[in-house]
Amino acid sequence: MEQALKGIKILDMTHVQSGPTCTQLLAWFGADVIKVERPGGGDATRGQLRDLPDVDSLYFTMLNHNKRSITLNTKSEAGKKIFSKLVAHCDALVENFAPGALDRMGFSWAQIQRINPRIVYASIKGFGPGPYEDCKVYENVAQCTGGSASTTGVIDGFPMVTGAQIGDSGTGLHLALGIVTALYQRTVSGKGQRVECAMQDGVLNLCRVKLRDQQRLKNGPLKEYPQFPNGEFGNAVPRAGNASGGGQPGWIVRCKDWENDPDSYIYVIAQEGAFPGLANAIGHDDWLNDPEWNTPEARLPKLDEMFSEIERWTLTKTKFEVMDILNRLNVPCGPILSMEELANEKSLRETGTVVEVDHPERGKYLTVGNPIKLSDSYVDVSRSPLLGEHTDEILSELGLDIEEIRQAKEHGAV
Numbered sequence: 129m130e131q132a133l134k135g136i137k138i139l140d141m142t143h144v145q146s147g148p149t150c151t152q153l154l155a156w157f158g159a160d161v162i163k164v165e166r167p168g169g170g171d172a173t174r175g176q177l178r179d180l181p182d183v184d185s186l187y188f189t190m191l192n193h194n195k196r197s198i199t200l201n202t203k204s205e206a207g208k209k210i211f212s213k214l215v216a217h218c219d220a221l222v223e224n225f226a227p228g229a230l231d232r233m234g235f236s237w238a239q240i241q242r243i244n245p246r247i248v249y250a251s252i253k254g255f256g257p258g259p260y261e262d263c264k265v266y267e268n269v270a271q272c273t274g275g276s277a278s279t280t281g282v283i284d285g286f287p288m289v290t291g292a293q294i295g296d297s298g299t300g301l302h303l304a305l306g307i308v309t310a311l312y313q314r315t316v317s318g319k320g321q322r323v324e325c326a327m328q329d330g331v332l333n334l335c336r337v338k339l340r341d342q343q344r345l346k347n348g349p350l351k352e353y354p355q356f357p358n359g360e361f362g363n364a365v366p367r368a369g370n371a372s373g374g375g376q377p378g379w380i381v382r383c384k385d386w387e388n389d390p391d392s393y394i395y396v397i398a399q400e401g402a403f404p405g406l407a408n409a410i411g412h413d414d415w416l417n418d419p420e421w422n423t424p425e426a427r428l429p430k431l432d433e434m435f436s437e438i439e440r441w442t443l444t445k446t447k448f449e450v451m452d453i454l455n456r457l458n459v460p461c462g463p464i465l466s467m468e469e470l471a472n473e474k475s476l477r478e479t480g481t482v483v484e485v486d487h488p489e490r491g492k493y494l495t496v497g498n499p500i501k502l503s504d505s506y507v508d509v510s511r512s513p514l515l516g517e518h519t520d521e522i523l524s525e526l527g528l529d530i531e532e533i534r535q536a537k538e539h540g541a542v
């Protein structure tokens with residue numbers, strides 16, 4: 129079976145998390161991803177959050193599978209010549225440096241196009257054009273500036289960041305789509321183009337429903353929010369705790385042994401069509417003929433009470449028992465799965481979503497494989513490269529002979 133992006137060469141100037149997640153996806157689909165790293169330390173994440181001395185961290189290994197690594201000082205004259213060859217050789221250049229870094233190296237978009245008019249030049253920055261365009265940005269800054277933090281958290285509490293890396297990995301995913309779209313357009317236009325994704329924009333795109341609610345707020349209270357009917361709404365979309373955010377009420381309720389297990393909870397959605405089954409299951413068939421309970425409108429002002437009654441029942445069962453019973457009744461629900469449970473989940477191993485990888489220095493470790501499944505393009509998750517592991521091989525593919533490679537090393541370019 130062929131791989132979807134076989135033959136596509138990616139010049140990967142990415143570091144930390146956002147850019148590497150993008151190029152890792154492209155590598156999983158079969159692109160040849162050449163990761164350019166500074167001689168010496170390389171991508172800073174190789175050394176960050178290390179759990180084993182002198183071994184590439186899981187932070188790095190889990191973001192850089194299926195890539196090759198070349199060390200190259202792109203600020204030295206000899207390094208710039210090699211970099212120009214890489215630009216000519218590749219289909220896309222991907223970077224997520226601080227704003228202007230590539231221009232400061234002498235590689236503006238105009239210069240890159242002169243070298244290779246077919247190249248797609250893709251970048252992640254914290255912000256698009258505007259007052260903050262020069263700022264450096266990390267994950268939580270993007271979550272805060274993209275609308276996620278202001279709309280996440282308990283009702284009267286602080287704004288809250290989420291564990292899902294929507295700023296970094298989310299924007300990497302957006303950028304990957306931009307790159308394959310630009311490569312597709314190139315098949316018609318014959319030309320490359322610039323692809324830019326700002327992390328603020330990526331997070332805001334994922335918070336689309338909250339901008340929806342901001343506009344609904346002008347026309348009355350947000351009735352599905354826990355603030356309704358007793359609390360006050362201000363001018364902006366409030367934090368909504370664990371309310372579902374869609375048209376169907378939902379909440380997290382405790383399950384058996386919650387006192388000892390911090391993840392013994394389940395999310396239950398009291399969807400209108402499945403409500404009779406839910407009411408029966410929790411021993412409240414009296415609700416079905418009671419006008420105080422038997423319509424969504426009647427239940428809306430007393431969702432607290434409804435979820436307390438559901439919880440009285442879930443407290444007698446494990447989250448998996450609740451999942452089994454309610455799913456048979458078509459009640460959407462989801463147990464709160466811990467990372468430990470996910471790591472050991474058999475079905476995720478079988479689909480390749482959780483994969484065990486072998487690394488020459490660290491040994492075996494678990495990673496999240498490609499979550500996007502194509503029926504005609506296989507993914508074989510292979511380990512991340514050691515720093516500069518493929519330097520000689522890549523230089524010779526660029527046409528450098530043994531003597532030229534020796535000189536590049538002597539000049540400290542690689």
Ligand SMILES: CC(C)(COP(=O)(O)OP(=O)(O)OC[C@H]1O[C@@H](n2cnc3c(N)ncnc32)[C@H](O)[C@@H]1OP(=O)(O)O)[C@@H](O)C(=O)NCCC(=O)NCCS
Pocket residue numbers: 143144145146147164165166167200201202203224225226227228229230232233252253254263264265266267296
């Ligand atoms: C993530 C971020 C905050 C890190 O900042 P940082 O550690 O200071 O790193 P920078 O991107 O500024 O790069 C540092 C320098 O290394 C240089 N460098 C990187 N690779 C190099 C190489 N192979 N050879 C020579 N120099 C290199 C860069 O050119 C830059 O030099 P300059 O400051 O003189 O222009 C910043 O890169 C950023 O804001 N990126 C965009 C948003 C983003 O992706 N954030 C999420 C990260 S998960």
